[in-house]
Amino acid sequence: MSIKVENITKVYGSQKALNNISFEVEKPEIVGFLGPNGAGKSTMMKILTTFISPSEGKAQVNGHLISTESKLVQRSVGYLPEHNPLYLEQYVREYLAFNSSVYNIGKSRVEEVIKLTGLTPEAHKKIGQLSKGYRQRVGLANALLHDPEVLILDEPTTGLDPNQLVDIRNLIKTIGKEKTVFLSTHIMQEVEAMCDRVIIINKGKIVANKKLTELREGQDQIVVVEFDYRVEEAFLLRLPNVKSVKNTFDFIYEITFSTTKDMRSHVFDFAHDNKLKILQLNQKNASLESMFRDLTS
Secondary structure (H helix, E strand, C coil), X not given: CCEEEEXXXXXXXXXXXXXXXXXXXXXXXXXXXXXXXXXXXHHHHHHHCCCCCCCEEEEEECCEECCCCHHHHHHHEEEECCCCCCCCCCEHHHHHHHHHHHCCCCHHHHHHHHHHCCCHHHCCCEHHHCCHHHHHHHHHHHHHCCCCCEEEEECCCCCCCHHHHHHHHHHHHHHCCCCEEEEEECXXXXXXXXXXXXXXXXXXXXXXXXXXXXXXXXXXXEEEEEECCCCCHHHHCCCCCEEEEEEEECCEEEEEECCCCCCHHHHHXXXXXXXXXXXXXXXXXXXXXXXXXXHHC
């Protein structure tokens, strides 16, 4: 068991940030930790990384108790906080080399994480010269330096442009094939693109803990597609298993299919046959969005 949380409560003054929380995370697994602002997501992550202590309860990371084995927990966890703290005057390679010395890691590992996170073309620059996306990569590279078994990522895609989002998302998915990834976010699309399971928290309590496959069972499938120009909805209605088509904005359409089979390939073929360019093509889990709204409103 990579993460085991048992009856964790955290109190700040008269406010309970976390109220008797329990859950487990296996390896390898990517788990999305969801909730509205102020729900207690960051507090839980700070507890798991031993940055703060719980008021009650206990937790283990890689079999190490956070209360009595904090150094062992820290060695087995890679942490990217929401506000990524970086030394902006240091060069990328210099910053990573500095942090590697804390773990007594050789220079070869620094070069490995630079390559893994796609930082090679920017490694010679000062961190202050980098875009938000590349700064996030530096934070991820730093979290991966000591080859941790567990990655804890707090809002890792906040503030990224669409291209950066895709790059960071793919990187996290690759890492999640071998390691445990526990990430917080409030973006449903990111959850669907990366996660195996979701834990939803509201007002300090867990209100849902489900695998995405369970959420999709028996549900209609919604495909969101953006073309390079407007398409008559009547043409999209000719696609197999279509229930409805909705033009949500400009050249963006939501196509609802009465099947759980992935229909994106059919939409792609439709675009190819009609000489259309696809600018975005995603699945939308209507049940996840509606469940989130129902449980946190």
